[in-house]
Amino acid sequence: xxxxxxxxxxxxxxxxxxxxxxxxxxxxxxxxxxxxxxxxxxxxxxxxxxxxxxxxxxxxxxxxxxxxxxxxxxxxxxxxxxxxxxxxxxxxxxxxxxxxxxxxxxxxxxxxxxxxxxxxxxxxxxxxxxxxxxxxxxxxxxxxxxxxxx
Numbered sequence: 001x002x003x004x005x006x007x008x009x010x011x012x013x014x015x016x017x018x019x020x021x022x023x024x025x026x027x028x029x030x031x032x033x034x035x036x037x038x039x040x041x042x043x044x045x046x047x048x049x050x051x052x053x054x055x056x057x058x059x060x061x062x063x064x065x066x067x068x069x070x071x072x073x074x075x076x077x078x079x080x081x082x083x084x085x086x087x088x089x090x091x092x093x094x095x096x097x098x099x100x101x102x103x104x105x106x107x108x109x110x111x112x113x114x115x116x117x118x119x120x121x122x123x124x125x126x127x128x129x130x131x132x133x134x135x136x137x138x139x140x141x142x143x144x145x146x147x148x149x150x
Contacts, residue, residue, distance in 0.1 A: 067108035070099035074117025082120050086128035092121025 078092035099114025108114075 067102040068110050070095050071110040071113030074099050075113045078117035078120025081124035086124045089121035089124035092117045
């Protein structure tokens with residue numbers, strides 16, 4: 001194969017810089033680590049912008065959205081359980097543990113959301129239990145002090 005023809009005007013230099021471009025060097029005298037950039041060369045030509053390409057993903061499999069949703073579900077149900085519906089804390093605790101397990105296994109990358117959701121659900125459940133104990137104590141104390149007239 002042959003090399004491409006020179007650009008019109010006969011000037012091999014890059015018009016935007018004073019440096020010669022990557023294809024302006026004589027054949028066989030390319031920059032170190034790169035080929036001459038000719039069409040038939042087996043070595044890759046240097047990147048056009050001067051920056052190297054980003055490396056590929058070298059870990060295991062990419063985290064899926066389904067596994068990342070566990071942390072979001074735990075956080076949302078934890079907040080709702082703390083503010084409005086304490087029994088929903090059970091769901092927050094379960095999904096929080098699932099999110100933490102998925103993060104530990106490398107299938108998710110938002111374990112913090114699962115941890116926060118877990119603890120919000122646990123606090124909501126603890127406050128619910130304290131509230132139930134408080135109501136039971138008030139009922140028992142109220143019945144024993146006030147007496148029941150029959």
